Amino acid sequence: MSPSPSQTFKPVRKAVFPVAGLGTRLLPATKTMPKEMLTVIDRPLIQYAVDEAREAGIEQLIFVTGRGKSSLVDYFDVSFELEATMTAKGKSLEVLELSRADYGELISVRQQQPLGLGHAVWCARHVVGDEPFAVLLPDDLMAGTPGALRQMVDAYNRIGGNIVCAEEVAAEKTASYGIVTPGTSEGNLTEVLGLVEKPRPEVAPSRLGVIGRYILQPEVMDLLDAQEPGAGGEIQLTDAMAKLIGTQPFHAVKVDAVRHDCGDRAGYVLATLKLAMEREDLAPLVREALAGL
Numbered sequence: 492m493s494p495s496p497s498q499t500f501k502p503v504r505k506a507v508f509p510v511a512g513l514g515t516r517l518l519p520a521t522k523t524m525p526k527e528m529l530t531v532i533d534r535p536l537i538q539y540a541v542d543e544a545r546e547a548g549i550e551q552l553i554f555v556t557g558r559g560k561s562s563l564v565d566y567f568d569v570s571f572e573l574e575a576t577m578t579a580k581g582k583s584l585e586v587l588e589l590s591r592a593d594y595g596e597l598i599s600v601r602q603q604q605p606l607g608l609g610h611a612v613w614c615a616r617h618v619v620g621d622e623p624f625a626v627l628l629p630d631d632l633m634a635g636t637p638g639a640l641r642q643m644v645d646a647y648n649r650i651g652g653n654i655v656c657a658e659e660v661a662a663e664k665t666a667s668y669g670i671v672t673p674g675t676s677e678g679n680l681t682e683v684l685g686l687v688e689k690p691r692p693e694v695a696p697s698r699l700g701v702i703g704r705y706i707l708q709p710e711v712m713d714l715l716d717a718q719e720p721g722a723g724g725e726i727q728l729t730d731a732m733a734k735l736i737g738t739q740p741f742h743a744v745k746v747d748a749v750r751h752d753c754g755d756r757a758g759y760v761l762a763t764l765k766l767a768m769e770r771e772d773l774a775p776l777v778r779e780a781l782a783g784l
């Protein structure tokens with residue numbers, strides 16, 4: 492599992508954000524608004540994912556969007572009228588700083604049909620090119636310091652190959668995740684011997700579930716070229732990753748961060764509450780209100 496100390500790996504500079512999904516689990520909230528624009532406290536989900544990517548050293552943000560998703564790209568633009576008005580009124584623009592992409596930092600490609608996560612990632616193949624890349628699913632809000640992807644990039648810089656973020660999931664929940672067949676473990680790293688998408692609990696190889704952060708080698712794109720539908724009739728990233736196992740190093744890492752599944756009503760509410768309780772400006776009020784319930 493440990494490579495020689497002199498080994499260096501191509502840096503992870505690009506990140507793919509699959510944001511074309513319809514967000515049906517959160518209807519009607521997502522009827523006319525992308526689920527990635529739903530706000531936790533004062534930032535949309537996409538901002539949390541982009542902040543995490545930037546902290547991990549990502550230089551190129553690749554959004555895989557679809558119809559009705561242009562507000563995600565607009566969000567990272569300069570809002571000229573807003574900024575001019577704020578400046579004229581003497582208001583600081585600092586609050587907008589992270590919502591502005593640098594020139595050329597953000598590229599968007601279209602996924603014209605909802606054919607699955609693997610297909611969404613494959614739509615970014617020309618922009619990814621011949622480099623390792625990260626994938627972040629913004630509805631998995633990862634709260635951690637350093638951020639989850641930073642921790643994964645640190646692991647990647649030591650061991651290279653492919654790395655998925657993973658955590659133990661409830662036995663009855665395996666059918667909601669990609670599940671790992673685990674090999675040997677060392678610290679927070681586990682060798683991945685197999686991957687299967689959304690197995691029923693009776694056939695799941697473990698309870699180690701993949702959560703929405705990946706570092707992948709570009710060869711996964713060649714495997715996705717086959718466009719083979721898998722679980723749920725969708726082109727699954729898990730199936731392409733499974734084919735890489737044995738040809739390239741593949742590990743799962745448990746990061747020191749709390750995952751909030753904001754694609755789910757309860758997860759979304761809890762994310763808002765927990766993050767509010769960590770904020771100095773909101774915690775006293777929220778704690779008092781909760782104590783009164």
Ligand code: G1P
Pocket residue numbers: 608628631667668669670688689700701702703727728729
């Ligand atoms: C996707 C992946 C699955 C992974 C999950 C993490 O599923 O296909 O392997 O475990 O994200 O959130 P989805 O939640 O999009 O159905």
